[in-house]
Amino acid sequence: MATPGQLFLVPNTLDFGVSADCDLREVLPAGVLRTAAVLTHWVAENAKTTRAFLKRVDAIQPLARPLQEISIVELPRPPKGRDAGPPPDLKSLLAPAIDGHDIGLISEAGLPAIADPGSDLVSAAHALAIRVVPLSGPSSLLMALGASGLNGQSFAFVGYVPVDAAQRTSRLRELEALSRKFRQTQLMIETPYRNASLLAALLATLNPDTRLSVSCGLTLAGAWTRSDTVARWRSQPAELPNDVPAVFSLLAG
Structure with missing residues (x-):
């Protein structure tokens, strides 16, 4: 019987592969x-971005095999809604590891299974006694x-x-109350084209x-973070790009 392979959690850059001036070695x-x-076997959030x-x-670093010979399988989309049924069985995606091959798990950006899909596959790997190896890389949330x-x-x-709008306002007030009660920072993200609307709602x-x-475009050229009171944000407004990821954090006084 072959010695089981390992599941490597491979970090990706935060530029979604579109920044020509982003050198992988800098990130x-x-x-x-x-x-x-x-690695010749991959499980990915998105096969196209993984190939890129x-x-x-x-x-x-030259690949061990030509790209067209590398197996890239996408994670199934998570079920939506309360009646979507149980999550899919992911053990079949780990078959190469059972046969002795190492597998890479990768997201479109950042660390897999952290604010991205993949945790169910990691859980399945543990259930099959497959060693899980997280690799160091950028996490926009922690940065x-x-x-x-x-x-x-x-x-x-x-x-x-x-x-x-109404549900968002209610949720933001809830998060602010939790932050105040526990002195806890609350972090959130948004689809980039809604960055401005979320900032407006927060203010x-x-x-x-x-x-x-607000941290915008972390690890990219021109990345910035601004941290201030809501009062000062209101008096000195800022424009957010609609095509660059941002992380929003709040801490109530």
């Missing part, structure tokens, strides 16, 4: 590039938290807030003394 450790270059990632790796100056000892990532809803931080 990812050399060990990650060496590991990615030898591997082309960038190949320019620095934004560190750059914010807000409470890094207690924090929560809450994902996306509702798009509906309209939060108390003036609540601290709000």
Whole structure:
């Protein structure tokens, strides 16, 4: 019986593969590039972006096999709604590891299984006694938290807030109350084309003394973080790009 392979959690850049001036070596450790270059089996959030990632790796660290010979299987889309049924059985995606091949798990950006799909596959790997190896790389959430100056000892990532205006206002007030009660930083993200509308909602809803931080385009040329009170954000407004990811963090006083 073959010795089981390992599941490597391979970090991706935060530029979604569209920044020509982003050198992988400036963002990812050399060990990650060496590991990615030898893996011949991948489970990916998106096969197209994974192929683009591997082309960038190949320019620095030649791939062990031609790209067309590398197996890239996409994670199934998670079920939606309360009646969507149980999550899919992901053990079949780990068959190469059972046969002795190492597998890479990769997201479109950042660390797999952190604010991205993949945790169910990691759980399945543990159930099959497959060793899980997380590799170092950029996480926009942790980078934004560190750059914010807000409470890094207690924090929560809450994902996306509702798009509906009334529901969004209610949710932001709830998060502000939780932040105040537990002295806990609340982090959220939004689809880039709705960056401006989320910022406007935050400024309209939060108390003036609540601290709000926005990190935009982390690791990219021109990346910035602004951390200030809501009152000062209102008096000195900022425009957010509609095509660059941002992380929003708040800490109530």
